[in-house]
Amino acid sequence: xxxxxxxxxxxxxxxxxxxxxxxxxxxxxxxxxxxxxxxxxxxxxxxxxxxxxxxxxxxxxxxxxxxxxxxxxxxxxxxxxxxxxxxxxxxxxxxxxxxxxxxxxxxxxxxxxxxxxxxxxxxxxxxxxxxxxxxxxxxxxxxxxxxxxxxxxxxxxxxxxxxxxxxxxxxxxxxxxxxxxxxxxxxxxxxxxxxxxxxxxxxxxxxxxxxxxxxxxxxxxxxxxxxxxxxxxxxxxxxxxxxxxxxxxxxxxxxxxxxxxxxxxxxxxxxxxxxxxxxxxxxxxxxxxxxxxxxxxxxxxxxxxxxxxxxxxxxxxxxxxxxxxxxxxxx
Numbered sequence: 190x191x192x193x194x195x196x197x198x199x200x201x202x203x204x205x206x207x208x209x210x211x212x213x214x215x216x217x218x219x220x221x222x223x224x225x226x227x228x229x230x231x232x233x234x235x236x237x238x239x240x241x242x243x244x245x246x247x248x249x250x251x252x253x254x255x256x257x258x259x260x261x262x263x264x265x266x267x268x269x270x271x272x273x274x275x276x277x278x279x280x281x282x283x284x285x286x287x288x289x290x291x292x293x294x295x296x297x298x299x300x301x302x303x304x305x306x307x308x309x310x311x312x313x314x315x316x317x318x319x320x321x322x323x324x325x326x327x328x329x330x331x332x333x334x335x336x337x338x339x340x341x342x343x344x345x346x347x348x349x350x351x352x353x354x355x356x357x358x359x360x361x362x363x364x365x366x367x368x369x370x371x372x373x374x375x376x377x378x379x380x381x382x383x384x385x386x387x388x389x390x391x392x393x394x395x396x397x398x399x400x401x402x403x404x405x406x407x408x409x410x411x412x413x414x415x416x417x418x419x420x421x422x423x424x425x426x427x428x429x430x431x432x433x434x435x436x437x438x439x440x441x442x443x444x445x446x447x448x449x450x451x452x453x454x455x456x457x458x459x460x461x462x463x464x465x466x467x468x469x470x471x472x473x474x475x476x477x478x479x480x481x482x483x484x485x486x487x488x489x490x491x492x493x494x495x496x497x498x499x500x501x502x503x504x505x506x507x508x509x510x511x512x513x514x515x516x517x518x519x520x
Contacts, residue, residue: 198308198309198310199310199312199313199314199333199336199386200227200229200305200310200313200314201224201227201228201229201313201314201316201322201329202228202298202301202313202314202315202316203217203228203229203230203231203315203316203317203318203320204232204252204295204297204298204301204315205230205231205232205236205318206232206233206235206236206268206297207236207239207268207269207271207277208236208239208271208272208273208274208276209277209278209488210232210236210240210318211239211242211243211274212274212465212488213318213319213465214230214240214243214247214318215514216318216514216515216517217318217322218243218246218247219514219516220321220322220324220516220517220518220519221321221322221323221324222324223324223325223326224322224323224324224325224326225246225247226326227326227329227330228247228248229248229249229250229301229304230243230247230249230250231249231250231298231300231301231304232249232250232251232252233251233252233253233256233268234251235268235270237251239272250301250304252297252298252300252301254304255300255301255303255304256297256300259300259401261405262294262297262300265294265408265409266294266408266419267284267291267294268294268297269281269284269285274465274487274488275486275487277468278467278468278485278486278487279486281417281468282417282468285417286417287413290411292411292413292414292418292419292420293416293417293418293419294408294418294419295380295418295419295421295422296404296421296422296424298315299397299400299401299404301315302393302396302397302400303397305393306390306393306394306397309390311385311386311387311388311389311390311393312333312336312385312386312387313384313385313386314382314383314384314385315382315383315384315385316381316382316383316459317381317382317459319459319460319461319462320381320382320457320458320459321457321458321459321460321506321517321518321519322456322457322519323452323454323455323456323519324518324519325452328449328452328454328456329456331449331451331452332446332447332449332456335446335449336384336386336446337386337439338386338387338388339386339387339388339437339438339439340384340385340386340438340439340446341384341385341386341429341432341433341438341439341440341441342383342384342429342440342442342443342445342446343379343380343382343383343384343425343426343429343442343443344378344379344382344442344443344459345376345377345442345443346376346377346379347376347377348374348375348376348377349374349375349376349423349427350377351423352375353423353427356403356406356407357369357427359406360399360403363402364395364398364399364402366395367395367399367431367435367436368431368435369431370431370434371427371430371433371434372430372434375427375430376440377423378422378425378426379459380422380425381459382443382459383425384443384446388436388438392436396428396432399428400424400428403424403428404421407419407420407421407424408421416469417469454519455519457519458505458506460503460505460506460517462515463475463478463480463495463499463502464488464492464495464499464515467482467485467488467491468485470482470485475502478498478501478502479498480495480498480502481494481495481498488513489512489513492512492513492515493512496510499515503517505520506518506520507519
């Protein structure tokens with residue numbers, strides 16, 4: 190099985206930026222040790238220098254090597270550069286939000302396509318640092334080997350209400366080689382996992398070029414989520430559905446693949462982390478846990494004041510809470 194992975198080199202791509210993500214790198218290091226070799230950590234140069242304790246643990250790819258050629262991104266997708274988590278927590282809500290018109294550009298991870306194409310990696314997943322992997326390397330190899338060529342998959346969330354013809358009609362003028370049409374009702378999707386197994390690099394390049402062009406319009410118009418992220422995550426699932434119709438791809442819910450029947454388990458689970466997203470404040474639906482937000486100056490201080498609440502919140506996992514970390518392992 191290892192030979193198959195080496196031949197095709199599929200990867201989990203995990204984008205991260207900023208000092209807070211050192212916390213999540215430590216969690217991944219502790220709870221998913223055997224999966225690390227199947228990961229790429231995609232980050233910017235500034236952040237990479239903050240992660241020096243992890244340089245020999247993870248395989249880092251620096252987005253600046255690709256992003257710096259994109260003038261639009263450099264001018265419009267801004268990152269908050271801080272050396273410490275305390276400074277980042279203090280400045281986050283001053284830097285991002287409606288007052289400044291600057292929103293966190295999470296989809297900078299699209300630039301990893303250039304690295305993957307250079308290395309002929311067409312089978313991969315882009316996910317987030319709060320996706321907790323089951324700590325089993327063989328399971329991950331089996332997972333990638335079960336993904337058919339020509340598959341695009343993501344967590345589905347019902348129907349998409351807005352077809353956004355205003356965007357796709359504009360793009361059609363620039364991309365004559367594909368029709369921006371799809372079958373049936375457009376499906377909505379969450380953005381925490383995006384899986385791809387392209388037929389070839391040519392299709393991958395077309396997908397990437399359309400994505401990079403499409404993203405300019407909502408960013409220029411300053412469309413935002415309530416979470417202070419740029420509102421761009423509808424583009425990828427829409428493109429996946431276009432490719433399903435126009436390029437003979439299969440569009441699937443991620444759970445069709447991520448639940449491994451052979452093991453009777455999922456490869457992992459996405460679970461929003463409370464203790465290091467404290468810059469967002471309390472969230473609807475979390476009231477029942479009774480989190481204490483009286484001290485959000487650091488992750489450690491928040492954990493100290495919320496050990497019982499955090500234990501209850503992370504109930505689906507095996508949980509180990511220290512003075513500095515909440516370690517969550519798949520059962």
